[in-house]
Amino acid sequence: MANSPSPALVDRVADWLRAQALNDIGLEAVVQGSCDRLAAAGLPIARVNLVFSVLHPLYRAIGFTWRQGQTLQAHAYPHVADGAQPDYFYGTPYHHLLKHDVDHLRWRLDSDMPCAFPILNDLRRDGFSDYLAFAHSFAKAKSEGMLGSWSTAQTGGFGSGEIAALLAIQYPLAVACRMAMLGGVAKSALSTYLGNNAGARVLAGQIRRGDGETTRAAIVWGDLRNSTRMADRLGRQAYIDNLNDFFDATAGAVAAAGGDILAFIGDGFLGIFPCARGKKESRIACQRALGAAMAAMAAMGETNRRRQAQNKAALGYGLALHVGSVLFGNVGLPERLSFSVFGSAVNEAARLETLTKKFATPIIASRSFTADCGGAWEALGRESLRGVEAPITVFRPARIPPAQIAAARQPQAA
Numbered sequence: 326m327a328n329s330p331s332p333a334l335v336d337r338v339a340d341w342l343r344a345q346a347l348n349d350i351g352l353e354a355v356v357q358g359s360c361d362r363l364a365a366a367g368l369p370i371a372r373v374n375l376v377f378s379v380l381h382p383l384y385r386a387i388g389f390t391w392r393q394g395q396t397l398q399a400h401a402y403p404h405v406a407d408g409a410q411p412d413y414f415y416g417t418p419y420h421h422l423l424k425h426d427v428d429h430l431r432w433r434l435d436s437d438m439p440c441a442f443p444i445l446n447d448l449r450r451d452g453f454s455d456y457l458a459f460a461h462s463f464a465k466a467k468s469e470g471m472l473g474s475w476s477t478a479q480t481g482g483f484g485s486g487e488i489a490a491l492l493a494i495q496y497p498l499a500v501a502c503r504m505a506m507l508g509g510v511a512k513s514a515l516s517t518y519l520g521n522n523a524g525a526r527v528l529a530g531q532i533r534r535g536d537g538e539t540t541r542a543a544i545v546w547g548d549l550r551n552s553t554r555m556a557d558r559l560g561r562q563a564y565i566d567n568l569n570d571f572f573d574a575t576a577g578a579v580a581a582a583g584g585d586i587l588a589f590i591g592d593g594f595l596g597i598f599p600c601a602r603g604k605k606e607s608r609i610a611c612q613r614a615l616g617a618a619m620a621a622m623a624a625m626g627e628t629n630r631r632r633q634a635q636n637k638a639a640l641g642y643g644l645a646l647h648v649g650s651v652l653f654g655n656v657g658l659p660e661r662l663s664f665s666v667f668g669s670a671v672n673e674a675a676r677l678e679t680l681t682k683k684f685a686t687p688i689i690a691s692r693s694f695t696a697d698c699g700g701a702w703e704a705l706g707r708e709s710l711r712g713v714e715a716p717i718t719v720f721r722p723a724r725i726p727p728a729q730i731a732a733a734r735q736p737q738a739a
Contacts, residue, residue, distance in 0.1 A: 334366035335490045342497040345505070352377070352505040353389065353397065359498055360391040368487055371453065372476040376402075376419065377506060378469050418442050419472040422460040429492075430458045433482055448476055455482030457491060461499045471499050539668075541607060542597040543614035543648045543694065545584065546674040547575045547621070550641035550682070552592035568592060570632065571640055574624035582617035593678075595671065597651065604697070611648055611698035618644045618688050619722065625687070643681030646690035647674040648697050669713075676710040677719065683708075686721040695720050 341362060345355055360373045376388035388400040405411050414420050418430050421442070432445055435454040440446045448456060453476045462470040475491050477483055483491070549571045556564050572594060576586050579596040588595045596617075600610035621644060629639040649670025673691070681689045684705045695702045701723035707716040 330367035330487060330490050332490070335363070335368070335494060338362040338366055339494060339497040342494075342501040345501045346497075347504075350505055352387075352502060353399065355498075355501050355505045356389045356391065357397050359494075359501070363494065364393060368490060369477045369479040369483070370475050370491075371478045372448070373473070374476075375471060375473040375502070376400075377471050377502065378463075379506065416443055418444065418456075418458040418474065419460065422458060422472070428460055431483075431488075432456045432458075434476075435480075435482060453478050454480065457483060457488065459492075459495060461495060463499070463503050471502055538653055539650055540599050540653050541602050541610075541649070542599045542651050542653075542670075543607070543610040543646070543697075544651070544670060544674040545579050545596040545598075545614050545618060546593065546645040546647070546671075546678045547571075547579075547596070548593040548643050548678050548681075550643065567640060570628050571625075571642060574628045575621040575642060575644065578621035578624055579614075579617045582613050582620065584614065584617055593675075595674075599653070607648060607697040608699060611646070611694055612700075614646055614648075614694075615690075615698055615700070615722065618646060622687050642687060643678045644688045645674050645678035645681065646688065646694045646698075647677055648691070648694045649673070673710055673713060676713075680705075680708055680719055684719070684721065688721055690720045690722075692718045692720070 338359060342355070342359055345358070356373075356375055360370065364370055371393050373391040374388065375391075376386055378386050383403060384401045385404045386402040388402065390398040390400065392398075402411070410420070418432075418441075422428070422430055432440065433455055434440070434445060434449045440449060445456060455477050456474060457476075458472075458474040460470065460472050473495075475483075477487075549568065552564075552568070555567055559567070571592075572589065576589070576594045576596060579594075580586055582598075584596045584598045586594060586596045596614075598610040598614050598617075600606040625640065625642060633639060647670060650668060651670050652667045677689060677691055681687060686705070689705070690698075690702065702720040703723045705719050705721060707718050709716045
């Protein structure tokens with residue numbers, strides 16, 4: 326039988342939520358903590374579902390499902406083409422709330438009344454007796470906000486006092502969740518546009534022009550060949566698709582190996598593997614960079630096979646491997662900064678990459694890189710790099726498959 330929960334205990338949950346809004350706490354912790362506390366306060370919630378619209382390059386929304394005594398489940402909802410809602414969403418109570426611009430929807434599950442939505446049939450079969458859904462907007466346009474539902478298995482469903490308590494807690498819950506989301510959006514945006522390492526440094530307060538430090542790093546510089554001709558001959562979307570095919574295979578391999586992608590520069594990218602100055606640390610960073618380059622080469626092979634099966638031209642590319650000291654920090658205008666790495670080692674890596682064309686190889690490395698990395702290398706010759714006083718010996722990995730070298734020698738069509 327439904328009972329009214331203690332108002333004092335529910336108020337304590339509201340106080341806890343207000344405190345979390347001022348703390349650096351993650352969204353998952355807010356959801357878990359609030360549901361646990363509401364259940365402990367006497368509210369007969371057996372299942373809670375919360376969904377939030379998010380600003381994220383991969384996902385339009387994230388959600389959590391809490392069940393009494395079970396591990397919190399997280400859900401991610403990817404973007405759909407053209408910004409449309411996924412088909413299944415149209416058959417949910419949440420769509421009904423948004424379409425009709427109503428704040429709440431209640432459905433008794435312990436009656437013979439047919440369920441209007443598939444999720445309600447599922448909950449009825451699972452033994453739930455009552456369902457209360459809500460929508461809470463974070464903005465006037467209602468494109469940002471929180472959708473949620475409370476379910477109980479209590480005989481007789483939710484009592485009037487329990488519904489009043491759930492409605493009362495909704496606002497402090499929304500505030501705490503939104504504040505947690507803002508922190509998550511900042512981290513996501515900085516990570517997406519600056520990289521994980523640089524984004525973390527900015528969030529930690531390294532935001533003034535000139536802020537930075539010198540560090541050692543293995544450097545990967547990648548470039549797509551013939552991009553100027555592609556831009557001239559292909560349409561905008563086809564050219565962008567080519568760039569993304571290249572970046573997915575190459576920069577994606579560097580990121581998957583734990584490298585920081587610091588910049589996409591036209592048709593190229595800059596990635597680093599920071600390390601301490603010791604010999605062991607340098608070797609580990611260089612070996613990770615080499616492993617990423619080899620994985621990128623394999624991924625480009627798969628990409629080009631797929632493209633050729635689609636009657637698209639293969640993409641040519643070059644990857645340069647170097648190691649040295651770099652300045653990691655902020656430069657630019659006081660009101661418009663760039664957080665990246667700078668210095669002679671970065672410039673040398675960019676110039677080194679141009680030699681992949683001359684030697685018809687997808688990967689080229691400096692002597693300093695091969696010395697730190699170890700392993701088997703094939704010397705290609707001594708070359709002068711613009712801005713570098715003495716010529717340097719350049720290498721390619723000894724285990725590059727012959728087919729990859731042959732492909733690098735072929736002229737690439739746009």
